[in-house]
Amino acid sequence: xxxxxxxxxxxxxxxxxxxxxxxxxxxxxxxxxxxxxxxxxxxxxxxxxxxxxxxxxxxxxxxxxxxxxxxxxxxxxxxxxxxxxxxxxxxxxxxxxxxxxxxxxxxxxxxxxxxxxxxxxxxxxxxxxxxxxxxxxxxxxxxxxxxxxxxxxxxxxxxxxxxxxxxxxxxxxxxxxxxxxxx
Numbered sequence: 001x002x003x004x005x006x007x008x009x010x011x012x013x014x015x016x017x018x019x020x021x022x023x024x025x026x027x028x029x030x031x032x033x034x035x036x037x038x039x040x041x042x043x044x045x046x047x048x049x050x051x052x053x054x055x056x057x058x059x060x061x062x063x064x065x066x067x068x069x070x071x072x073x074x075x076x077x078x079x080x081x082x083x084x085x086x087x088x089x090x091x092x093x094x095x096x097x098x099x100x101x102x103x104x105x106x107x108x109x110x111x112x113x114x115x116x117x118x119x120x121x122x123x124x125x126x127x128x129x130x131x132x133x134x135x136x137x138x139x140x141x142x143x144x145x146x147x148x149x150x151x152x153x154x155x156x157x158x159x160x161x162x163x164x165x166x167x168x169x170x171x172x173x174x175x176x177x178x179x180x181x182x183x
Contacts, residue, residue, distance in 0.1 A: 005067045012060035019054060 053061070 005064055005071075008060055008063045008067065012057060012064065015054065015057050015060060019057075
């Protein structure tokens, strides 16, 4: 693109030189210096100062302006694409974070449910053990005294005189089975 603009600027400078030679005001050495060492923007500024422009000079100037406008549009489109890509990535990261938080919340919910199920199973097992103890006590003709309701602070039931109590702790359920035997 820049090469194209420089080519158009050279063409514009060459046309100026021809016009100066035609009018007899310029020299060939100054024309060469302006065509090789001067940038396109200086030529455009110099051509705008001239009161009369030929059709070819106007075309060359218009081509330079069109090329500059195309380059500006291309840069703007490139910046817009970069901004759009940046926004797309930010949205993707936000979605991933939201998904991760949702999965984490589901895992916590599942863990809490399992914990509640385990506690319920523990209570059910304790109730079954109490029922078994009641049934055995009824078979032997003894009166059964249930353990205290508050399971958080277990107390050892009183053992009748002449009997021995054996406590068996189950590690998997952390429950204790109390068995009373005659001495």
